[in-house]
Amino acid sequence: MTQLVLGQVLNGAIIGAMYGIIALGITLTFGITGIVNFALGEFMMIGAYVTYTLAERGMPYPVAVVPACLIAAAAGYLSNKAFFQFTRNNLVNGLLVSIGLISIFESASMLLWTATPVEMHFVLPGALRVGDIGLPKMKLVVFAVIVVVIVATYLALARTWLGRAAFAYAQNPEAAMLMGVHTPRLETAVMLYSTGLAGLGGALYASLYSLEPAMGGVYVLKGMEAAILGGIGSLMGSLWGGVILGVIEGVGSVFLPTAFRDAYGLAVLVAILLLRPSGLFGDE
Amino acid sequence: MTGQALLWGLLYALPLVVRSDFLLTIFIFTFIYGILGVTFDLIFGFTGQLSMFHPAVFGVSAYMTHLLAVRFALPFWVATLPSAAAAIVLALIVGSICFKFRLKTFYFAVVTLAFAEMIRLVVMNWNSVTNGTLGLVVSGKPTIYWPGSGVVPIKGPIAWYYLTLVCLTLTVLICSRCLGSWMGRCFGAIRLNEDLARTLGINVFRYKLLSFLIGCALASFAGALYGYYTGYIDPGYFSINQSMEVLAMVLLGGQGTLLGPIVGSFVLTGLPHAIDLRAEVRAMLYGAILIFTILVMPRGIVGTLFALRSKRDA
Numbered sequence: 001m002t003q004l005v006l007g008q009v010l011n012g013a014i015i016g017a018m019y020g021i022i023a024l025g026i027t028l029t030f031g032i033t034g035i036v037n038f039a040l041g042e043f044m045m046i047g048a049y050v051t052y053t054l055a056e057r058g059m060p061y062p063v064a065v066v067p068a069c070l071i072a073a074a075a076g077y078l079s080n081k082a083f084f085q086f087t088r089n090n091l092v093n094g095l096l097v098s099i100g101l102i103s104i105f106e107s108a109s110m111l112l113w114t115a116t117p118v119e120m121h122f123v124l125p126g127a128l129r130v131g132d133i134g135l136p137k138m139k140l141v142v143f144a145v146i147v148v149v150i151v152a153t154y155l156a157l158a159r160t161w162l163g164r165a166a167f168a169y170a171q172n173p174e175a176a177m178l179m180g181v182h183t184p185r186l187e188t189a190v191m192l193y194s195t196g197l198a199g200l201g202g203a204l205y206a207s208l209y210s211l212e213p214a215m216g217g218v219y220v221l222k223g224m225e226a227a228i229l230g231g232i233g234s235l236m237g238s239l240w241g242g243v244i245l246g247v248i249e250g251v252g253s254v255f256l257p258t259a260f261r262d263a264y265g266l267a268v269l270v271a272i273l274l275l276r277p278s279g280l281f282g283d284e
Numbered sequence: 285m286t287g288q289a290l291l292w293g294l295l296y297a298l299p300l301v302v303r304s305d306f307l308l309t310i311f312i313f314t315f316i317y318g319i320l321g322v323t324f325d326l327i328f329g330f331t332g333q334l335s336m337f338h339p340a341v342f343g344v345s346a347y348m349t350h351l352l353a354v355r356f357a358l359p360f361w362v363a364t365l366p367s368a369a370a371a372i373v374l375a376l377i378v379g380s381i382c383f384k385f386r387l388k389t390f391y392f393a394v395v396t397l398a399f400a401e402m403i404r405l406v407v408m409n410w411n412s413v414t415n416g417t418l419g420l421v422v423s424g425k426p427t428i429y430w431p432g433s434g435v436v437p438i439k440g441p442i443a444w445y446y447l448t449l450v451c452l453t454l455t456v457l458i459c460s461r462c463l464g465s466w467m468g469r470c471f472g473a474i475r476l477n478e479d480l481a482r483t484l485g486i487n488v489f490r491y492k493l494l495s496f497l498i499g500c501a502l503a504s505f506a507g508a509l510y511g512y513y514t515g516y517i518d519p520g521y522f523s524i525n526q527s528m529e530v531l532a533m534v535l536l537g538g539q540g541t542l543l544g545p546i547v548g549s550f551v552l553t554g555l556p557h558a559i560d561l562r563a564e565v566r567a568m569l570y571g572a573i574l575i576f577t578i579l580v581m582p583r584g585i586v587g588t589l590f591a592l593r594s595k596r597d598a
Contacts, residue, residue: 086579091390092334096535096578099528103571107564221524228394259409266398273395274385 007133008250014139016246017146021201022223023230023238024150025194031233032170033187035084036094040223041216042105043195047072047202048211049113052120061123061207068203069196075105076195080188102217109213119210142204147239149197154235166190170233225269231282240281245269288543295449299442308441310557312513314550315448319455319506321533321545323499326459328531329539330468331495332475334389336397336527337378338503340404341371343521345504346511347407347414350422360426360512368504374403375500379493388478397524404522419518422511448509455502456542462498463542471495536577538584547585 022040029037047068054064079101087094124138157163168176169186177183205211205219226245230237245265252264272280299308320338327335345367352363378399382392407414414420425437426447438447462468470491473481482488511517520526529552537548555573556566581588 083575083579092531092535093578093582096532097575099532100571100573100575100578103574104568107567107571110564217524224394228391257409260405263402263405266401270381270395270398273387273391274381277385277387277391 003132005251005254008254009247010133010135011139012247012250013243014143014246015250016226016243017143017239018201018205018219018242019222019226019245020150020239020242021146021197021204022219023226023242024153024235025197026220026223026227027230027232027235027238028153028190029194030227032166032190034089034170035080035087035191036091036098037084037191037194038095038098038220038224039079039101039105039216040194040198041218041220042102043072043076043198043216044202044205044219045105045109045211045213045216046075047199048206048215049109049202050199051203051206052118052211053113055120055123055206065200065203069199072199072202073192073196076191076198077188079195080191084191085187106213106216113213115213117210117212120206123207138207142208145204146201149200150235150239153197157235222265225265228279229269229272231279234279234281237279237281241279244280291543292453296446299445305441306557308445310550310554312441312444312448313553314546315445315452316506316510316513317530317533317549317553318452318546319448319509320503320530321537321549322452322455322459322542323503323506324530325534325539325542325545326462326471326502327495327499329534329541329544330463330475331471331492332478333492333496334393335496335499336393336524337375337400337496337500338530339522339524339526340400341374341500341503342507342510342526343407343517343519344374344403345371345507346517346521347420349508350420350424350511350517351413353424360424360508364505364508367508368501371500371504372497375497376493379496383489383492383496397527400522400527401524404519407522408519414519417519419516419520422515422517424512426509426512444513448513451505451509452546455505456546458498458502460542467491467494532574534584536574536584538586538588538590541584541586541590544584544586551585 022044025040026037029035029040050068050071051061051064054067055061083097083101084094087097122138124141127134127136128140129135157166165176165181165186168179169181169183173183201219205215222245223242226241227238228241229245230239230241245268248268249261249265253261256264276282295311298311302308320342324335324338327333345364348367348370349360349363352358352366353360356363378396382395387395408417410416425439427435427437428447430436438444463471470481470486473484473486474488474491478488507521510521533548533552534545535548536551537546538544552570555570559566559569561569577584583591
């Protein structure tokens with residue numbers, strides 16, 4: 001029993017880290033630029049499919065990840081220039097533009113790759129054994145990469161001039177501009193980075209699970225839950241939020257019916273929102 | 285006002301001229317989604333609360349009406365009443381929790397969405413009653429007392445057209461009565477500035493809850509009608525897309541108007557039928573239209589028309 005629970009905790013943490021990378025993108029875009037990018041899951045989908053296509057054509061997996069991030073970021077750049085920049089500080093409009101984009105990206109990928117789920121060949125077969133629990137090596141790699149990325153992002157924003165500029169921009173865009181922050185460039189950078197991250201998330205996802213065009217919608221919801229659980233605006237909160245969400249879902253389905261997997265996370269989210277409306281790690 | 289009366293008159297007279305089943309079907313779906321849109325607009329457009337709970341009410345009442353009608357051999361109309369009561373109870377629970385804790389905008393949306401998802405999961409997994417993901421076939425028909433021929437079932441496009449149109453009219457009338465009264469002014473005050481409304485002595489909790497309850501109770505009828513009209517109920521009724529679709533209809537038509545959601549519902553239900561394209565291309569077009577409306581016509585079709593008219597009058 002302990003072994004089963006422990007296995008689910010580890011598995012949940014790994015899946016949770018995937019939620020966390022989307023949550024990071026949501027938190028960054030919303031916290032800094034005031035734009036709600038609910039279509040982040042679609043950039044993840046793009047990253048996943050690009051990786052899959054390139055890897056199946058013979059490109060080594062670690063190399064294929066790079067164009068996946070770049071293409072996702074390019075799509076993010078275009079979406080920002082064409083649509084998202086007009087939805088600043090307007091939550092409902094951002095949400096609706098995202099819904100429109102989800103619809104467009106999802107159908108485009110259905111045209112390109114059909115709706116049948118596809119699976120990539122194993123990138124890194126084998127598993128490490130810790131006691132009685134087997135951990136697939138690839139899952140550990142994915143987890144490590146995500147944790148490194150999130151911590152690096154946190155450090156970059158907490159320790160550098162760029163981070164201070166971003167926080168200044170988040171608090172008062174006009175004052176930040178007067179202090180010499182190039183705000184349009186900053187906004188573009190945040191958008192590029194968050195969508196590129198989503199692309200990376202997708203590339204990592206492709207190495208573990210099967211892909212389908214509708215995958216983005218599910219993940220963005222989980223990412224949103226994780227971001228709110230951790231507290232919108234808190235970078236490390238997005239990682240913790242994701243991991244907590246993943247672990248709750250995993251452990252919950254050991255003790256309670258698996259069919260209600262998604263409900264366990266939601267129930268905890270609602271409880272936490274009622275007790276601490278700003279999330280676990282959010283200030284205010 | 286006369287313009288709107290004329291529009292309603294035209295809608296009532298339409299089947300006298302138009303006999304095409306295809307067009308009438310589009311109108312029937314427009315009216316059912318119109319009920320959903322108008323009631324959503326009461327909560328969102330007039331009171332300013334972005335609720336994601338509509339699909340839950342819609343689905344629960346579709347299932348409940350059908351199950352009550354079948355298991356207890358109740359007529360359709362009698363079965364809709366307990367369903368509406370269930371919708372009110374659900375809305376009361378969810379609404380009290382959300383409003384008591386003063387959840388706003390984004391957080392309100394997420395928590396209502398969470399509750400709707402939980403209800404969807406329950407319905408999807410309660411196989412003995414709801415038949416799980418396979419759904420249920422609804423073979424019954426609503427009946428109506430018609431002078432001369434007694435109780436007759438509602439069959440055929442024209443009968444359904446009038447049934448749904450009457451339901452929509454009643455919904456709009458109830459909503460406009462509410463909005464025209466002191467309630468409507470309180471809703472508006474809450475939408476514009478909640479803190480100010482509280483300072484002025486408006487019981488914000490009570491009026492938000494009231495708006496949520498009225499919206500959900502009326503929306504339950506849309507679910508019952510939809511289930512009976514399409515003859516098939518499945519957990520897809522509860523999907524998040526349903527929420528998004530209603531939101532899109534309201535925004536496209538014009539939020540904060542009663543006519544807007546109906547216009548939006550007409551455009552979004554009619555459009556897929558009017559353009560003959562592959563499903564994927566159609567979905568892309570749908571997305572593009574949505575984005576275009578939000579960015580270029582943020583007030584929606586009806587809002588833009590009203591603005592044009594008042595500019596001309598001025």
